[in-house]
Amino acid sequence: MIRNVVCAEILAILVICAGVMSFGCPGPDGNGHASPVPGGGGILVAAHDSPAESKMVADYLCDGAGDQAEIQGALNALGSAGGTVTLADGTFHLSGNLNIPGNVVLEGQGPDATRLEWCSGFMQCRGVQDIVLRDFTTTGTGAIFIYNCDHVKVHNVTATVDNSRWGGAFTLWVSSGVMEDIEFANCRAVDCGRMGFMNDGEGSPRLIRDIRYIDCEAVNSGRYSRFSPYGEWTTGFAIAENNDLADTVLVGCVAEGSFESGFHIEDAPEITNLVFENCISRYNGQKSDGFYNPSENTHGLHFGSGYWVHGGTTLYNCVSEGNGNAGFSVGPGTSLYNCTDDGSAVGFRLVDTRDAYLEDCTSRNAGAYAVYALEAENVATKNLQMIDPGGVNGNGAFFGTVAHPVVASRFDVVGRSGGDIHAIYGEGCRDIVFTGVIRADHPEPVVIKRGAGVDTGGLEIRAGPENPGRSPVSVLKSLLLRIFTVFS
Template sequence: MPAIPYPQKRGKRTLIAIIIVIAAVCAVVLALHLQPWKPAPSGPPVPAIPAPVVPTVTEPTIIVAASDSSAASKAGADYICDGIDDQYEIQAAIDALPARGGTVQLTEGTFKCSGNILPGSYTTLKGQGDESTHLIFTDNGLIWMKSDSIALEGFRATGSGYSGKSAHRGVIYITASHMWIKDVTATADRSIQAVFYVQSIEGYTRDIEYIAFIGCVADSPGTYGFLHSSQDTDNTVHRYVQYTDCRAIDCGRHSRFNNWVTGFDFAELNDIESLRVTRCIAEGNWESGFHLEWAPNKNDVVFTDCISRNNGRKPYPDYYDTSGEYYFGAGYYAPKGSYTFNNCTAEANSAYGFFFSYPDGVYLYDCTDFETGRGKTDYSQVKPTSFFIVQSLLTNANPSIVMENCESIESFGYGLHIALMDHVQINNFRLTDPAGIDGKGAVVGGSPRGALFVDSSIDIHATGDRVSTLVYAMGNRNVIYSGQINSNAAHPFVIDGYGTSNVRVQNMQMLPVGSAGITLTQDVPEGAVTIVKS
């Protein structure tokens, strides 16, 4: 007779199995919760940059209580505010710190400030968190960080009603070096130029360096979320700047300081060197999500694991030309400079996912654009494009731009547009079902003005049937194409003339079997294109 399992032992084994399963599920859930980003990119390691020299002396700690703080908080405070001109009590606490520095600790509650707070060097101004400590600024009040080595942490700030010179500052206004701003959420109405503003100004006699924003949020302001600029000074460089886990949400969407409000603007009138932007989000902003102006110098700028979505809420203009400043509407607007993008995502931005003009050594690894142009309907002026790349013929970089393992998914216009470019290296670019412009899903060269795409290589893997031509190439010289095109389009891959010469198509698989394959127009000179069947 077979043995009968002993009930208690069977129960213990079952219980152990259940515990193991629960533990495994919890581990998976925790991993997903802590790491919502895509896998690590395949690009080279990002060089570290120096961190700010922030206050290390935390004592003495002077406590300032709000008028609506608890009785217990007031009992332990050194200063107690009355809800009117609370900046005076906060400033008195700052001024009471010794020269070596210390901490001014704000309790829970609301501090109503009608003037400036000026932290001194080696001062930490710290709240109880952005849901507990709230500073409300009126009558041109703001936090002006004009001395080196200051830290802000753990509060919420709101500003409104600015005029005069204060209207061209920020609620958190930085004009010196070695700043550490952590877990600060802030907003403002349309009367001030920015929420978080780093500006080089007259009187500070050197470049601004070593600025770190960590976990900061610009929350639905009527102005720029994070802004860098300069005025009335020759010291225009901002160097060693870090943004980590920061967000710019709905900046300028409902009201705006001007018609060009962006989420992050890292180079308005200043030069920028050694900028690191990591795990930051720009969403719902009036103009671009992440933005740098054309004129400043921009070197060693690195974006890693960033997300830019639903930006460019501004209506399309009646007239548009990329040679003028009529509209940006980009997830990432990065002209004239050297940049690296690792594992960055753009989604549903109105005009461009990634915009590059005059690229001077740009590298993209594992970057993806989803549905650029979604939410707009009239594309007669602005042509939405996932990856827009122009004008390296006027720079000296070789390579001018490198793209590895990048993808355009269901663009409402072009998936890829390249013109006036040389020394381009694109490997494993995936073009997925673009809606296209004028029947074309991707344009490389694309103008009857001579050779507009030269000395380059493209490995492209394209699918989709919404356009008559998935890949259109014109004016190519010394260019190699490879990859795979899978489409029932009328002409999946078209090579046109006007300057076309020494184009080689090799290891290019055309699917399905029997598709129209590669089309050479009558304007292609004889012998200008060589097709090597895989």
């Protein structure tokens, strides 16, 4: 969560000089939505350590210090017709910005072959169209910043960038406009000191739409280091910070080991037609309980979920595992189909939410609650499985308090819990219906107190198995007191 980012820093991005430094760092010794890029010229740039055959035919030869000068020269030489700049095998050492013009392909030989190492500066696309960036690795300060651009493809790029500035390894920024038709495919943000992927913006409108993330990964975002200030909120995929978002899809993406949430949407943006398909979010919420959050004068996790989502958002066949707070934090207007959590502190968090729908979803081995619901209205579930939660105060699923009730909702569930766990516990519920099957050996498997209009007539109670089969994979019992406090 980036809050109150200093305007001066944003302005600095917008006025970066197109000229580049020649020296500054020590050398190595010390869909198809996007429009095709016009077929102009093709230019080869070789690194100081490129193979001899590449150096012999290169149009530009770098010396291993301030290599952005030669690369920028090649990009500029394409002219308005555009074309392709190819970076040969090898390591390029950069000490200033690369400004990518429109109608250009900038390509390497693959993330394992072409490497850009930056000691200052980053790669910027500003106010241009029809760009392809592909097949290289970028490190150090070298994040990719895409500002008010359309028709962009970023394919097969790996980023391991530091904590020297806010934002993401891959950032989309819209300012008083609409950005559209941008695709990330097979991109990886690994061990970054900032967000993995981030969308943000300012002004009015500030809409980012028709964005596609395909087989992308954010691993250990902010886990080992973070930018300052506000780095305590670092997530893997910050899908919407201050921008509105529409017609966006994430397919086969992975968020793992993030400091806070894996996939995250801030509360303010308007979200329309955001779809997750076959995504995985695991072991996020790596922030310790004692970590101090200076921007809010608090400690520990605030989000820490596999998926923190709301708005016009739908998840299909998504998986969560071992996340520090919830597997799925289900905000207003969200629908989930065949989504599974295993071993997160809470399987499904339904707090301050309404008009949410869950079908064929499963929580297994939750460290605390399979379901945690407060201030929830018009929530419906169909075949929601709550299997072997660890429980808090003897309760495996929690549905409301008198002060924060669950109302006007319907829960069709399949539950299984041990003899010391209430499968369902709630207070103050109003006008809700429970149906389904509960397998439990507890003498009171379902407890609803001080409610009104609660119908459990369609809930069948059966004896639980001799051994409920609680898995040892849940290692989050030590977090339960913190979970109870955070979710309250």
